[in-house]
Amino acid sequence: MVMPYHQVNVLTGVKGCTVIEDAAKYAEIIKKAKRPLLVLGPLLTGNPFGDKILLEYALAIAAAGNIPTVATANIRGKMLEMGATPDSEYDVIEIINSLKKPDWPGVRNEGNHDLVMFFGIRSDLGNQGLSTLKHFAPHLKTMTMCKYVFPHANYSLPNIRKDEKWKSFLEELITKLKEEE
Amino acid sequence: MTQLEEKKNSFHHDHIWEVIRGDDQWEPVGPTPMPSPTDLRNWDMRLMKTYKPFYAPFCDLCCLCTYGKCDLTGSRRGACGIDISTQQARIILLACLIGCSAHAAHGFHILHYLIDKYGPDTKINLGDNVAIEAPNIRLVLGMKPETLGDLLKVTEYIGQQVVHMLDAAHTGQEGSYLDYESKALHIGMLDHVGMEVADLAQISAFGYPTSEANVALVECGWGSIDTSKPTIAVVGHNPASSTNVIDYLTASSLMDKVEVGGICCTALETTRYSDKAKVIGPLSHQLYFIRAGIADVILTDEQCIRTDMPEEARKAGSALIASSDKACHGLDEVSDWEVDDIVKAIVEDGKQVLILDHVKAGEVAVKTAMALAPKRRKDLITLEEGMELAKECKTCGICERVCPNLLQIGEGLAAVAKGDVTPLEKLFNQCLGCGKCEEECPRNVPIFKIMQLGARKGTYNVRQGRGPIMDREIRNVGAPLVMGTIPGAIALVGCSNFPDIDDIVDIVEEFAKRKYIIILSGCSAMVAGMKRDENGQTIYDKYPPDFDQGGVLNVGSCVANSHITGAVIKIANIFAGLPLRANYEVIADYCLNRVPAVGVAWGAYSQKAASIATGCNRLGIPVVLGPHSSKYRRLFLSDKADDDWTVMDGRKKELVQTYEPSPEHLLYVTETKEKAMVAIARLCLRKNDTPAGRQLKLNHYISIYKKYMGPGLPDDLQHFVRNDKDLPIVYKREAMTYLKEVGWKPKPVLTLPTLIGTYPSKVSLDAVVR
Ligand code: SF4
Ligand code: SF4
Numbered sequence A: 001m002v003m004p005y006h007q008v009n010v011l012t013g014v015k016g017c018t019v020i021e022d023a024a025k026y027a028e029i030i031k032k033a034k035r036p037l038l039v040l041g042p043l044l045t046g047n048p049f050g051d052k053i054l055l056e057y058a059l060a061i062a063a064a065g066n067i068p069t070v071a072t073a074n075i076r077g078k079m080l081e082m083g084a085t086p087d088s089e090y091d092v093i094e095i096i097n098s099l100k101k102p103d104w105p106g107v108r109n110e111g112n113h114d115l116v117m118f119f120g121i122r123s124d125l126g127n128q129g130l131s132t133l134k135h136f137a138p139h140l141k142t143m144t145m146c147k148y149v150f151p152h153a154n155y156s157l158p159n160i161r162k163d164e165k166w167k168s169f170l171e172e173l174i175t176k177l178k179e180e181e
Numbered sequence B: 001m002t003q004l005e006e007k008k009n010s011f012h013h014d015h016i017w018e019v020i021r022g023d024d025q026w027e028p029v030g031p032t033p034m035p036s037p038t039d040l041r042n043w044d045m046r047l048m049k050t051y052k053p054f055y056a057p058f059c060d061l062c063c064l065c066t067y068g069k070c071d072l073t074g075s076r077r078g079a080c081g082i083d084i085s086t087q088q089a090r091i092i093l094l095a096c097l098i099g100c101s102a103h104a105a106h107g108f109h110i111l112h113y114l115i116d117k118y119g120p121d122t123k124i125n126l127g128d129n130v131a132i133e134a135p136n137i138r139l140v141l142g143m144k145p146e147t148l149g150d151l152l153k154v155t156e157y158i159g160q161q162v163v164h165m166l167d168a169a170h171t172g173q174e175g176s177y178l179d180y181e182s183k184a185l186h187i188g189m190l191d192h193v194g195m196e197v198a199d200l201a202q203i204s205a206f207g208y209p210t211s212e213a214n215v216a217l218v219e220c221g222w223g224s225i226d227t228s229k230p231t232i233a234v235v236g237h238n239p240a241s242s243t244n245v246i247d248y249l250t251a252s253s254l255m256d257k258v259e260v261g262g263i264c265c266t267a268l269e270t271t272r273y274s275d276k277a278k279v280i281g282p283l284s285h286q287l288y289f290i291r292a293g294i295a296d297v298i299l300t301d302e303q304c305i306r307t308d309m310p311e312e313a314r315k316a317g318s319a320l321i322a323s324s325d326k327a328c329h330g331l332d333e334v335s336d337w338e339v340d341d342i343v344k345a346i347v348e349d350g351k352q353v354l355i356l357d358h359v360k361a362g363e364v365a366v367k368t369a370m371a372l373a374p375k376r377r378k379d380l381i382t383l384e385e386g387m388e389l390a391k392e393c394k395t396c397g398i399c400e401r402v403c404p405n406l407l408q409i410g411e412g413l414a415a416v417a418k419g420d421v422t423p424l425e426k427l428f429n430q431c432l433g434c435g436k437c438e439e440e441c442p443r444n445v446p447i448f449k450i451m452q453l454g455a456r457k458g459t460y461n462v463r464q465g466r467g468p469i470m471d472r473e474i475r476n477v478g479a480p481l482v483m484g485t486i487p488g489a490i491a492l493v494g495c496s497n498f499p500d501i502d503d504i505v506d507i508v509e510e511f512a513k514r515k516y517i518i519i520l521s522g523c524s525a526m527v528a529g530m531k532r533d534e535n536g537q538t539i540y541d542k543y544p545p546d547f548d549q550g551g552v553l554n555v556g557s558c559v560a561n562s563h564i565t566g567a568v569i570k571i572a573n574i575f576a577g578l579p580l581r582a583n584y585e586v587i588a589d590y591c592l593n594r595v596p597a598v599g600v601a602w603g604a605y606s607q608k609a610a611s612i613a614t615g616c617n618r619l620g621i622p623v624v625l626g627p628h629s630s631k632y633r634r635l636f637l638s639d640k641a642d643d644d645w646t647v648m649d650g651r652k653k654e655l656v657q658t659y660e661p662s663p664e665h666l667l668y669v670t671e672t673k674e675k676a677m678v679a680i681a682r683l684c685l686r687k688n689d690t691p692a693g694r695q696l697k698l699n700h701y702i703s704i705y706k707k708y709m710g711p712g713l714p715d716d717l718q719h720f721v722r723n724d725k726d727l728p729i730v731y732k733r734e735a736m737t738y739l740k741e742v743g744w745k746p747k748p749v750l751t752l753p754t755l756i757g758t759y760p761s762k763v764s765l766d767a768v769v770r
């Protein structure tokens, strides 16, 4: 069993995430998705690598994969400051509530999303939200970008101890997403 | 025909009639006296048609019976046939039952104690300014209680309902998540009744403040305790023993020689009894304070006390007296020993005791504290000692992994090792005081000891719990609240654990400045006072204590939460003139559609919080929760603008699609305090706002949005603008441009929106028109 970093998120159940360390594999899954969505949380104002805040990485991922974004909590202000406009604005519980419905038209009105990525949400709230989707949204897959194991996701990063490793992962992911097929 | 009339000539009818004294003429008996589990089911189903249960399962399994464990993922069902949603709802019902029982049993216990002391005919006395003494009891049971004996009958009814509902959770009973939720709503409603019983009894028999707003400010915080004096820490919720400590000190003229401080709600109860007692702090300070060894005696009663208290007290060298039959902690009962023998056993042999005689517990606590204090040292750690101890930490992060609030303790310790305690001060405010980190540290770093450097050790103040809102206050604010010119009444209740206790004071300040009415209770009321601004003032110094615009008041402990729902109910009764007696649907409908009240349980963790919030929801009061509360597993969410917002226009008696999602959700989690503030402002919108009221509310909504979410307008503004008269002048031009862009169309304005008439109910539409 893979232990999550935060033990309050330990899986008591039967259906857990697939842990993926390889950025190329992550990029491949994202590229295969027809209507991916990137949900951005308030922890993205953090600057663990000391060069730029996590939100810049998140926005680069969105740009590289042409992925629409959802601003949750109070991350919108920071996005606007950085010259980026979120495609939509929901709190995390609300976007999950919408994603649950197979016929929800999605943030671009092109149909519900088939892959939902979460980045920068408190791990306990995030994992609970992922549980909702695991149980009630079989029509989509979920993926996390934070440096912890999220047992209720479909695809999760491992617990990454060294921030540089996480940084290389994100950078490589951005590069791979930019690469043409 | 009312539900009761249908049962005429039955034992059931006669029993209810007798309990509520149906022949008393104060108001006609409404449709649902002493409701059965299904009497309000249609109301619940109507609520849940809009506010659908949203589940975030904590676990994929069920392990409640020996058929299991059963995997409930996907479309799987348990061996008994239950599915994942229904299982979540069953757990919610159980949580509500535990929470409701905690309050009702507190009430039951206090009543027995007081009836033994003063007799069953002791009058309920709330002073000259509270004529509607028991809004929840009047509303739910249809009874107007006059004595402690009447209150006992109320608890008997609650007890019967709790047994009935607990039965429904048995394997092979209820099979629908909606029905489990309806039962949870029933129990949540009864929780407010049980809380009301407990507090009415306490106020009447202990002479707590009532019928006045300007009650005393009491000292609060670690710094308020004079450690040179013998110190008694009372911990829990039930004041039966702590009030006896005060009585004994007063009778022996020792009040100035001994410190009595409380942790958790007993602190609020004891300071309601004597403003010389102190509030040490909220639940999250409990283990810190105990481990600091400042208390010579720890006197526990019930609820939210550390279950490892005997071990912790022993380590700290404090004496321990348990005084509740609900939390005996494995201790020997010595209730029939002589006082001096008990004191001797505690002081000389270190015996920890259970004393169920509250008078005796009070005397023993004082005598023990006085005997022990001279033998004990109460030194807190110095910075130099802390720096040395902190150097043991290798920032391995193991403590962070077990922390329920996901805190990076190691980083705080690393700063201390370098002589900087600032990060630790921040961490102390976020820390729940659970002790998991220290337990897990492989290097045995004494985190709690080092944390003393970051602990808030100042002296602050808290307004005494003042009990019910006065009838004249309701008369004054009823019209402006319902019309919207006071933009809302916001209650920040209960625990203050997560995610940062300073969030509460920030939320209070934001809305008090904007002239909302702010009501506090429990640990939230304490932490609201535990921050001083640049002028050295706390929230309680700065804002008036009235239930009026811009007022900040403390109703009291957890059980005083009943006065918050009570105030909302009284608005419908006193201001709108709707009868209360067993008239639940009409009043709840009024609250939902017309009273802009919002609950905030920001740091909630317990089952009591689950039932309190669920009870608010049945009454139509939306509640906002902090992020960790997603672990409660269930919310009540609408589909926002995509939902059907048809209501009945009570005046025209016709159905109207309003297209207005107000109030938008009934139980809602937000991740940050900023988002919570935006949500609170939005949840205060009601369909019957006058244009002036709506303008004011939208003004705050937009301004809070801009302050915390950045420039621009909320992307749902169009749903809340009925016509251009609703637009606040300052934002009018910007808003008109935006509305044009999104193709906004005017919407109907209703003066009497109601759900009555939109679902099957015995209540006629005429009942809501006054
Ligand atoms: S109660 Fe039902 S789901 Fe739970 S363990 Fe028993 S059979 Fe399985
Ligand atoms: S577990 Fe102990 S050594 Fe590791 S970071 Fe926490 S306090 Fe430091």
Ligand code: SF4
Pocket (backbone or CB within 6 Å): B399, B402, B403, B404, B405, B406, B407, B409, B430, B431, B432, B433, B434, B435, B436, B437, B438
């Ligand atoms: S005591 Fe505080 S820091 Fe330690 S695990 Fe508990 S909440 Fe976290």
